[in-house]
Amino acid sequence: MDGEQSLTEKYELFGCIQCGRCSAGCPISLNSALNIRKLIREVTVHQVLEPIYEQGELWDCTTCSICSLRCPRGLKPHEVLISIRSILAEEGNVPATVRDALEETFKHGNPYGQIRSKRFEWATDLKIKNFSQGDRAEILYFVGCAPSYDPRLQEVSRALVKTFTQAEVNFGILGNEENCCGNEIRRMGEEGLFEMLRADNIKLFHNHEIRHIVTTSSHCYNTFKNEYKDDSFKAEHYTIFVAELIQKGKLSFSKEIKKVVTYQDPCFLGKQNGVYEEPRFILRSIPGITFVDFERCRERSLCCEGGGGRMWIDASDSGQRLGEVRIREAIALGAEIIATACPFCLLKLDDAITTIGLADKIQVRDIIELLAEAI
Amino acid sequence: MGRIFVLIEHRKGAIRDITWEMLIKGRELALRSGGELTALLLGYQIRNLAEKLVQRADEVLVVEDEKLSNFNGEIYQRVLSKLISEYKPALTLIGHTSFGMELAGQLELPITTDCIDLCLENGALKAVRQMYTGKVNAEISFIGAPSYIVTVRPDVFPAEGQQTGRGEIKYLSLPIEEIKYKKFIEYIEPAVGEVDITRADILVSVGQGIGDKKNISMIAELSELMGGVLACSRPIVDKKWLPKERQVGLSGKTVKPKLYLAIGISGAFQHISQIKGGHIIAINKDPRAPIFGVADYGIVEDLFKIVPVLTSKLKEIKAG
Amino acid sequence: MDRKSGGKYKSPRLAFSECDIFFSGSAEHSSFSNTGAIVDIIVCVKRVPDTAGATIEIADDARRIREDGLVFDMNDCDKYAVEEAVGLKKKYGGSVTAIALGTEDVEDILRMCFVTGCDEGIRLTDKAFQGSDAVTIARILHRLIQSMKFDLILTGAQATDDGYGQVGSALAELMGISHATLVIGIEILDGKARVHRELEGGMEEVVEIRLPAVLTIQTGINIPRYVSIRALMKVAQKEIKVLDLKGLGMREEEVGESGSNTSIERLFLPPLTKEMEILPSDPGEAATRVVKILKDKGGLV
Ligand SMILES: Cc1cc2nc3c(=O)[nH]c(=O)nc-3n(C[C@H](O)[C@H](O)[C@H](O)COP(=O)(O)OP(=O)(O)OC[C@H]3O[C@@H](n4cnc5c(N)ncnc54)[C@H](O)[C@@H]3O)c2cc1C
């Protein structure tokens, strides 16, 4: 099949020296049979890829991209894995929960199967400009699927709105016209659907003459910035935008948050886009907070397992979840709050706390929630 | 309106609930129209069942034949057709069940299916049925005909009602041909441990509020008494208290029960977004638990206070 | 109802009273040989609105719902039926033809059938079909299928929109062949199929049925594959045959409202489910209420 040929060629896999730096850094390898070095070898050496397709652990990868960051040859092993998923997806060969998420996204513009006309419901009591109602604004606040529908995450969206409002940002949202960004869709292997969403969204941005987008999620940010390949607009994660607001003195604090706080670097913000300083800057600006960093932080930060479609797939492994490891590390640090800047990290860590029953010891909050509390 | 037929549904020697429900509704229609209520009992070695039915119908027509011993849609169909053309009932009620669905579509009388209500308006029959998975009700009318067939959704009409005196049992002898093109082979009981929560009508779902693995058995017992299937939230699976196939939610299964009893479940979006339809009853001691945002009925109390009482109540009922 | 009294009425006919005709009739249709294990399959698919989370509004004529803003998809059971048909084809050899009744929009779901592995797609369409009841839909399908060669017809057990659950068995009756409903397992044997039917309470019934036959497929019989956008694009140009009333050789009186024995008088929204009702926290009272709800809402004794 020419697919194999092109995988090796497309990703220049003949350059792989089988050094194993990729797999040594892979967080998933602790619990999963997935061995990314071996996978790369199988793809290059074997003529037939079918046996690889059978490996359930292909769906364990969180697409955190550590492997690619560590590769001394500058290869992109995680992209190879996504390509294999896309071959599977084209054949319709995906886990049932992934199939449902993809079908729902095709039908309703979000992977949760929630109805489109309720996308904006969380904000009906807020006075926000709405592009789909003909309003115009300087900045598009792109809410994202999970922060639109999940009641826990709606708190994050509200905190952002509160912050923007206080800083008198001229912003609007897309309301019920907002669509899935496609970041996770692409990582679940559905290239075709991703391309469709990208085309729809770009058209939407053009129609509303949008030049500047600020996102809640590091996942939306990543795909807009790196995969939309359209320079008529600039996409920023809110941490970048808000850090600037603070620097410009647009935000004033009225409350202290007397807590020891640590920070979980979201893979899609840190490793994939190099945004490490802004979130820390925001946390340090909030009066009262004592900030401590994890021992493993920044590019070495431990993935929460929320990316790469993993919100819809439980790993094939049965070991301890990375989120649980992270919670224990945070408690050992003396942290009372783990702050993060990604809806999926927030859910995954929150879930880990619930599961190990440590809710009285530690909390997970989005940075913007802490900030909004202090202004 | 003349005679009303109710096709009795029974399996493995027991009359099924839908039968009583149809008899109640049939009686109501008969009273209103001055017709007779006739129970049609088809099967083999079913005389004891006839005795039970006779208290609820004006007449029980029994066709007993070895060929009817296991339900076979095609044989039943023939007998039913014969009886309908002979007795010319104004209306025949059949359950919209795995039993009734095998029969009903074959008849060329005006028929409508899966009805939740029936009434007579100026002597004409009207049926109400649900569409769009229960979101819309439709009123159905029929073209004028001497005989109609309606299949009735189970669990809609009450099964209990006033007894209506002793009717008559009539044993009919009909020649019944052997059918060679459809053959009953066997029944398969649900294997223990093998469950499919996606098909269950009643789910009793347990969450972390249960506290300890040993308490799961208490919920399992309740579930069994309710005729439900045990399900759970993800932390219960994580802790290996129940197997993965019981997990409701985004990374588990999407369920469509008629009734969902959530016990000690907080109601995270990942959990509740995959409960599609049905009534939710929630037991949770935290009045602010998000599950109460989607529940139809809520009990704000310690589950360890509620569940034992509910269990013993159900036991009482089962014991008669 | 009065509006129709005096209308057409078909007298009751004894189903299968002519056994011999059944047998000779079947041989014509079936390509099934005693030795061969080739199955030619017809699968009927319906395009339905996905109303799961939607707020439904009723149209002004009170006989339809407003469809604007709704998203459409293949009927849930039908996805399983298509997957099953293709699975059987893979296992035994043969062909699968998908048939859908409706306007041009239904070509979307026929293309989904192509992706899953159906060989051909046929669309039946005519203005006159509007207002047909389930038996009439079956009659239209029958008219086409009559002239086709097949061993099995698969339909969904019940549509999620109208939900009559009748088309499959009515079709079997019209064809004069056997059927089984709520099928959750199929094995092809010599000239017959062994099928598992889903009964209430998790029980299954196993029956053997002579081919050709109609099986109405219940969800859960298999795991339907995902239909990807790229795969859909690849079949975008594949031909779909289209037939109308005339093409089928039918007359207007046979179809639509005039061909139907039942009709929808009006649609209305069920009484609104109220806000959550808080039950007493006294265990005894709470238990009593729960038992009552169980009884009212579909469970228990
Ligand atoms: C990517 C991802 C996917 C997920 N997928 C799923 C999924 O598929 N399914 C799923 O269920 N979850 C899933 N989750 C987890 C979900 O977010 C929640 O963490 C989980 O559902 C919580 O389970 P719970 O309600 O049992 O536990 P908790 O949230 O701990 O709730 C326990 C509840 O019990 C109550 N309670 C405690 N004691 C008592 C008592 N004595 N009497 C009465 N009530 C009591 C408490 O008030 C509390 O509300 C997922 C999470 C993520 C991040």
Ligand SMILES: Cc1cc2nc3c(=O)[nH]c(=O)nc-3n(C[C@H](O)[C@H](O)[C@H](O)COP(=O)(O)OP(=O)(O)OC[C@H]3O[C@@H](n4cnc5c(N)ncnc54)[C@H](O)[C@@H]3O)c2cc1C
């Ligand atoms: C404007 C309008 C008016 C109507 N008026 C009436 C009316 O007066 N009386 C009435 O009874 N109904 C009416 N209907 C309902 C409609 O005709 C139903 O679709 C029909 O009765 C079939 O029932 P069902 O879809 O519930 O089939 P079910 O028996 O529930 O469906 C089972 C299976 O049959 C097959 N099937 C069903 N429909 C099709 C299809 N279109 N193409 C291919 N396969 C199919 C599928 O495999 C499906 O899974 C009306 C519909 C409309 C839009």
Ligand code: SF4
């Ligand atoms: S992207 Fe992350 S999880 Fe996936 S293989 Fe690479 S290191 Fe492992």
Ligand code: SF4
């Ligand atoms: S790190 Fe790069 S070179 Fe080393 S094994 Fe992995 S892919 Fe090959």
